[in-house]
Amino acid sequence: MLNREKRNLFFRCIFVIIFLFNSSCIPILTTPESDSSETPIVQYEQDLTYAETDFYLQVPEPVSEDLVIELIDDVTGIELNPTRYAMQKTGDLTYKVSIPLKIGSVVKYRYFRNGNLPIYETDSRNQIIDYRAVFINTAGEFNDLITNWIDKQFSYEFGRIEGQILNSETNSPLPNLLVIAGGVQTFTNSLGNFSIEQLPQGKHTIVVLSTDGEFQIFQQEAIIEKSMTTMANIAISPSKFVNVTFIVQSPIVNHPSMRMVGNIYQLGNVFGNIFNGESVVASRAPVLSQLPDGTYTISLSLPIGFNLVYKYTLGNGFWNSELTSDGKFNVREIIIPDQDLLVNDFVTTFQAPETSKIEFNVSVPKNTPDSDKISIQFSPFGWSSPIPMTKLDNGNYLFTLYGPFNMVNDVKYQYCRNDSCGNSINLSKSPTGTTGYKFSVSSVEQVFKDEISGWINWPSENLQSEIVVPNIKQRDKNFLLGFEQATDYDVFVPVYSETGYQSMKELNANVVIIPLQWTLQSINPVIIAPLAGENPLWKDIISEVLKAKMVGLQVVLSPKLNISTLVVDQLHENSFQNEWENKFLQEYTKFMIFASDLAQFTEIRGLVISTRPMFGHNYDDLELINNLVVSNLSLLIPAINNHFSGDLFLEENPDETNLDAETYKLFDHILIVADWDLTQNGNDLVSYTNEFQNRIGGQLQEIHSSTNLPISLLMDYPSAKGAEIGCVVIEDECLSFNFVNQLLGKQMTNGEIDLQIQKDIYMAALSAINENDWISGIISKGYNTQVGSQDSSSSVRGKPAGDLLWYWFASFMGNQK
Numbered sequence: 001m002l003n004r005e006k007r008n009l010f011f012r013c014i015f016v017i018i019f020l021f022n023s024s025c026i027p028i029l030t031t032p033e034s035d036s037s038e039t040p041i042v043q044y045e046q047d048l049t050y051a052e053t054d055f056y057l058q059v060p061e062p063v064s065e066d067l068v069i070e071l072i073d074d075v076t077g078i079e080l081n082p083t084r085y086a087m088q089k090t091g092d093l094t095y096k097v098s099i100p101l102k103i104g105s106v107v108k109y110r111y112f113r114n115g116n117l118p119i120y121e122t123d124s125r126n127q128i129i130d131y132r133a134v135f136i137n138t139a140g141e142f143n144d145l146i147t148n149w150i151d152k153q154f155s156y157e158f159g160r161i162e163g164q165i166l167n168s169e170t171n172s173p174l175p176n177l178l179v180i181a182g183g184v185q186t187f188t189n190s191l192g193n194f195s196i197e198q199l200p201q202g203k204h205t206i207v208v209l210s211t212d213g214e215f216q217i218f219q220q221e222a223i224i225e226k227s228m229t230t231m232a233n234i235a236i237s238p239s240k241f242v243n244v245t246f247i248v249q250s251p252i253v254n255h256p257s258m259r260m261v262g263n264i265y266q267l268g269n270v271f272g273n274i275f276n277g278e279s280v281v282a283s284r285a286p287v288l289s290q291l292p293d294g295t296y297t298i299s300l301s302l303p304i305g306f307n308l309v310y311k312y313t314l315g316n317g318f319w320n321s322e323l324t325s326d327g328k329f330n331v332r333e334i335i336i337p338d339q340d341l342l343v344n345d346f347v348t349t350f351q352a353p354e355t356s357k358i359e360f361n362v363s364v365p366k367n368t369p370d371s372d373k374i375s376i377q378f379s380p381f382g383w384s385s386p387i388p389m390t391k392l393d394n395g396n397y398l399f400t401l402y403g404p405f406n407m408v409n410d411v412k413y414q415y416c417r418n419d420s421c422g423n424s425i426n427l428s429k430s431p432t433g434t435t436g437y438k439f440s441v442s443s444v445e446q447v448f449k450d451e452i453s454g455w456i457n458w459p460s461e462n463l464q465s466e467i468v469v470p471n472i473k474q475r476d477k478n479f480l481l482g483f484e485q486a487t488d489y490d491v492f493v494p495v496y497s498e499t500g501y502q503s504m505k506e507l508n509a510n511v512v513i514i515p516l517q518w519t520l521q522s523i524n525p526v527i528i529a530p531l532a533g534e535n536p537l538w539k540d541i542i543s544e545v546l547k548a549k550m551v552g553l554q555v556v557l558s559p560k561l562n563i564s565t566l567v568v569d570q571l572h573e574n575s576f577q578n579e580w581e582n583k584f585l586q587e588y589t590k591f592m593i594f595a596s597d598l599a600q601f602t603e604i605r606g607l608v609i610s611t612r613p614m615f616g617h618n619y620d621d622l623e624l625i626n627n628l629v630v631s632n633l634s635l636l637i638p639a640i641n642n643h644f645s646g647d648l649f650l651e652e653n654p655d656e657t658n659l660d661a662e663t664y665k666l667f668d669h670i671l672i673v674a675d676w677d678l679t680q681n682g683n684d685l686v687s688y689t690n691e692f693q694n695r696i697g698g699q700l701q702e703i704h705s706s707t708n709l710p711i712s713l714l715m716d717y718p719s720a721k722g723a724e725i726g727c728v729v730i731e732d733e734c735l736s737f738n739f740v741n742q743l744l745g746k747q748m749t750n751g752e753i754d755l756q757i758q759k760d761i762y763m764a765a766l767s768a769i770n771e772n773d774w775i776s777g778i779i780s781k782g783y784n785t786q787v788g789s790q791d792s793s794s795s796v797r798g799k800p801a802g803d804l805l806w807y808w809f810a811s812f813m814g815n816q817k
Contacts, residue, residue, distance in 0.1 A: 041249070044343040046334055050100040053134075054141040057087065057095040057111060058202065060154045065113040067095050072108040072131040073331055075263055075309050076317045079277025081329045086114075101136045104335040105307045106209065106217065106263075108133050110183060111146065121183065122148040124158060124198035125522065125566050129183035130273050133207040135219040143203040143221075147182065158198040159224035160525075163232035165192045165208060167215075174236065175594070176538035178209040178271060181222065186529050187537065189590050190597035190643075197525050199224045206232055212265040212539065213239055213303035239303030243340045248288060248296040248312055250347045252402075256390050258296050259285040261317050262310030265539060266300065270491045272533020276382040279533075280317040283375075283388055283419055283495045288312075306336045312347055315387045319378060320350055320402050327352035327406045355405035356443055362415055362450040364395045367461060369788060369798075371499055372417045377425075380408035386419045405441045412438045415452060418499075418787040419492040426452040457753075457791040458798070467804055469763075472811035473770055480712050480777025481809045482511035482553070485544075486784050486795055487560060487738075489517055491533055493786055494540050498547040500785025500797075507802060508809035511554040513608060513779060514544055516595050520563045520614070523570050524577045528561065528587040535562070538598065545602040556649060558608035559595035561588075563622075571622075584625065585632055588613070589639055596643035606647035607640065608671065609633070611657050612738075630657060637666040651714060654699055664707040671714040671779065672700055674765065675737050677726035688724065688764035696772050704774060712777030715765060719758035719799055720751035720792035728792075737782075737794055751792040759800040766808045780805060 055069055066086055073081040087095040101107055108131035113119040120128045124147055134142050148154060161181055165174045165188050173192030178185060182199045201224055208218040215236045222230050250258065261268050261280040268285030288296035302308060310332050314320035322330045325348050332345065351357060364374060374397045375386035389397040414436050417424040426436075437450060454460050483504050485497075504512055517535045521527040530537060536544070541557070548555050570576070577583055592609075599607045611630050614622045629636070637648065650667040652659065653675065664670070676695065678688040696713075704711050716737050720728045728735050728751045762780075769775045780796050788798025796802035 041247075041344050043346050044334075048335065049103045051103050051136055051139040052098055053101045053107075053136060053139065054096060054098050055087075055109075056141060056143045057146065058144070059093050059095070059146045060148075060200075062092050063113055065115050065119065068112055068114050068118070069097055069099075070110050070112060070118075071099075072110065073309075073329070074108060074131070074269065074279040075261055075311055075331055076321065076329050077277040078130050078273050078279055080318055081331070087111075102307075102333065102335075103136055103138065104305065105136050105333065106133055106207075107136060111144070113149065120150050121146050122150050122153075123182070123184050124148070124156070126150065126153055130185070131180075132183045132205075133180045133209065134205055135207060135217050137219075142205055145182065145200045145202045145204070147198075147200050156198075156200050157226035159201060159226055159228050159230060160195060160197045160199060161204070161206065161222055161224065161230050161232055162195040163193070163234060164188075165194065165218075165234045165236055168235035168237045171235075174215060175597070176211065177215065177236075178211055178532075179206065180209070181206045185532070187532075190594040191590070193590060195527075197522075197527055201226050208234060208236060210239070210303075211269075211271055211537070213241075213306045215239055216303075216305065239306070240338075241301045241303055242336065242338065243299055244302050244336060244343060245299045245341070246288075246297060246343045246345060247291075248298075248345045248347060249294075250296060250312070251349055252314065253294040254290065255314055256287075257314065257388065258288045258290075259313050260288060260298055260310055261285045261313055261321075262308060264302075264306075264308065267310060270533050271537075272491070272531065274491060274533040275385040278317060278385050281385050281491050281495075282313070282316040283386075283492060285313075285316075302336045304336055304338045307333065308336060309333050312345070314350055314400075314402065316385050318384060318404070319387060321404075322347045323349050323352055323404060325349065325353075327404065329404070350402040352403050352406035354443060355403055355441065356445040357403075358401045358439060358445070359447045360389075360399045360401065360413075360450065361447065362389070362397050362452060364397065364415075364452050365454055365460070366395060367459065368395065368417070368455070371503075372787070373419070375416045375419050375421070377414050377416055377421045379412040379414075380410075383421065386416050386421050388419075389415075408441060410438065410440050412436055415450070417455060417458075418496050420787040420789070423457050423791050423793075424787045424789050425456050426450075427454045427456055457789045459790060467807050469807065469811070470767060470770065472808060473773060474814040475773070475812045477813075478776070479812055480511050480779060481812060482509040482513070482777075482779045483507075483783035483796075484513035484558065484714065484779055484781045485515055486782045486793070487515045487517060487562075489515070489534070489536055490786075493536070494543045496786045497544045498550070500783070501548045501551045501553055503785075503788070503797060504783065505551045505553060507806045508813060508815065509553065510813075511556065511605070511777075511779065512548050512783075513556045513558045514541065514548065516541055516557050516559045516598065517562050518559075518591050518594075520561045520567050522564070522566055523580060523584070524575045526577055526580055526583040526587050528584075528591050531564075541598060542602060545604060555602070555604040556606040556608055556647075557595055557599050557604060558610065558651070559592060559613070560610065561591070561614050563614060581628055584628065585635075588629060589636060592636060592640055593643055596640045599646060600644045604646060606649050606669070607644055608649045608651050609637070609640070609667070610651040611653070611659075612651070612673075630659070633663055633666060654703065661706060664703075664709060667709065669776070670703065670707070670709050670711045672703075672711055673714045673716055673781075675716040675726055678724045678761065678764070683724065685760050685764055688761055689767050692765050692768035693771065696768050696775065701772075701774070710776035711774075712779060713765060713769065713775065714779050714781055715762065716781040716794055717758055717761045718751065718782070718792055718794040719753055719755045719790070719796075719801065721754040721757065722751075723754065723757050724761060753790065753792045755790060755800050758796070759804055762796070762801045762804055766804070 071083040087097040175190045177188040179194045288298045377386040389399040415426040647668040649669045651671045653673040678691045782794030784795035
């Protein structure tokens with residue numbers, strides 16, 4: 001769970017330091033002198049026209065502080081490099097500012113009261129607004145309304161915007177478009193539908209952006225009325241693309257990882273506020289190729305007319321990104337023309353004046369998997385996104401940090417495996433475990449030689465698990481053997497999923513279940529939508545599906561809902577929207593249709609419909625919502641079948657549901673969630689085996705006999721002490737495995753690790769399955785595709801239970817010698 005409000009409140013105080021160094025209004029590109037003996041190559045420049053743009057702001061009540069508009073640079077970081085303009089008061093509640101802005105540009109911005117620290121505007125849920133957006137196509141004006149301030153909220157009769165966005169040429173609906181109004185952001189679903197709730201009465205600007213530039217920008221003004229819905233049905237034209245080649249001359253040559261980051265999906269932008277203000281992730285950004293003359297190059301297919309904002313970096317958007325000669329961030333901007341283009345760019349420096357670089361040399365333990373990538377993560381005022389290091393030889397890695405040292409002083413740092421900086425970091429240097437690595441900025445060059453003694457949650461030696469098994473009966477080719485990917489998504493999952501799927505294949509799997517998460521953001525009003533940076537977007541899932549297919553895995557999608565911290569509060573307060581059941585079912589059906597369309601588009605095998613669509617918390621109210629979904633399956637499944645022609649898998653725990661025969665007939669396959677208490681008649685391997693045998697031979701066989709449907713076990717047992725009792729006891733509370741896995745994913749807890757109990761439970765389940773040849777498969781939940789880790793989660797990757805599955809899976813398929 002990520003409390004965005006508290007996160008932003010803390011870091012807005014710290015980032016004031018950075019803002020003092022970056023206050024220029026318009027970036028200026030400089031052209032270094034060239035050798036007169038050669039044909040001069042000059043910096044590419046566009047002759048762009050500026051338009052005088054007026055911003056009019058209305059506040060709910062008079063304020064004593066000055067008001068400021070803050071132009072956001074989401075390439076460096078939403079919180080990291082703003083340009084600020086003071087606003088002029090024009091009335092008790094009204095303000096204005098005029099700013100010259102480039103025609104063709106998309107401007108992202110927000111407002112704050114200028115107290116001792118910035119007092120930012122917030123939305124109806126009191127979340128700090130990341131940014132509003134407008135498209136500058138001519139001289140004009142924009143009208144904005146403040147909903148709330150972070151330190152004060154107001155009462156409104158809100159209105160809302162609802163609409164559908166279609167391709168103007170084909171009339172087909174457009175998914176995955178970013179819609180912004182009043183600083184509130186959402187994405188269109190597979191039907192092109194969107195809605196933005198709880199906007200104050202008055203004028204608002206709607207902007208529609210394509211994250212990859214595939215469709216042109218759309219903008220219009222909307223009038224919001226109290227307690228009314230404003231309809232906005234929109235048609236957008238597809239973009240035409242040209243090839244743009246960038247040739248980059250850098251003061252640092254022969255660097256293996258110069259990246260280009262920018263305001264588009266292809267350049268590592270995730271369109272969310274992650275790592276304390278960043279939107280760009282180094283691992284997702286392309287690396288430039290080096291030419292024989294020492295320059296760097298990259299060619300991109302980019303949409304005509306697109307406002308490309310970008311920079312070059314030897315790290316991410318903040319660390320090691322290019323600077324101007326006076327030490328300010330250099331952010332470039334061009335409008336893509338209607339023909340192929342060659343752009344020559346000159347990087348002035350990556351290092352601020354009167355600062356010196358720092359070199360980090362690290363040697364990793366011999367047991368570090370060869371497929372792992374090592375990254376370094378810095379914390380000057382909170383952890384920033386990790387940056388990949390350069391692999392040398394013999395387990396050595398290198399990273400040279402050039403800055404920006406004029407904006408930081410004392411910095412902590414750590415090393416991570418596969419960018420998993422929560423549960424796969426280096427062991428602490430300190431015997432007490434309280435002090436990690438750190439450095440202070442200096443005017444002289446520094447070299448740190450670090451030797452990592454071990455990784456958290458990874459063994460110091462690679463030990464082979466002893467496997468003693470009975471005679472294993474071979475199954476047919478339709479027997480399901482596989483894994484469900486962990487549901488704790490982060491932005492690095494698409495980067496490492498191919499390696500993760502390959503590791504599944506090496507364990508002899510034939511199927512993977514990929515979770516598709518959206519977030520229940522509110523239940524008053526009901527809002528179900530993806531949160532960028534916290535949930536996978538349409539293209540993220542497509543990428544994962546393609547990678548899984550490439551290694552030979554069948555793919556099944558499993559749509560699930562996470563819940564926001566606001567929903568937690570609303571559940572505690574029993575704050576539900578009027579007729580919330582009907583509204584929830586409407587929104588949930590749209591989500592399931594989105595999943596169905598995505599499944600059909602990617603041509604996968606199946607879709608999972610769960611009787612536990614909500615996960616992450618142990619609240620009785622969640623059962624109310626889950627039961628609402630279950631009781632309406634007969635209405636939901638026909639809607640899904642209209643969009644998806646593949647298999648439908650029912651995921652259920654029969655202890656929690658009592659489905660009738662007609663409901664089972666809606667499905668093609670049953671996945672029984674196995675997370676039971678196995679200690680009813682003892683607490684040893686034999687007792688666990690008997691419990692599985694009793695379950696399979698009793699309750700599960702009755703379901704199979706009455707439905708004649710194939711049944712597979714969906715195993716959900718973590719490597720945590722007490723897993724055999726069906727929950728993990730933390731601070732005297734018995735927590736569900738789903739909840740524990742979510743807490744682990746957010747580094748909010750860590751159960752006591754017990755690798756043996758997980759292996760024993762799997763041995764018991766497999767032995768029982770072996771005696772029941774009507775069982776159609778076994779799938780292990782919670783598989784970590786990002787990194788192998790011997791933590792207390794349900795993932796078996798890198799654990800003895802994984803070794804056990806490797807042997808059994810091969811034997812079931814007749815491949816084990």
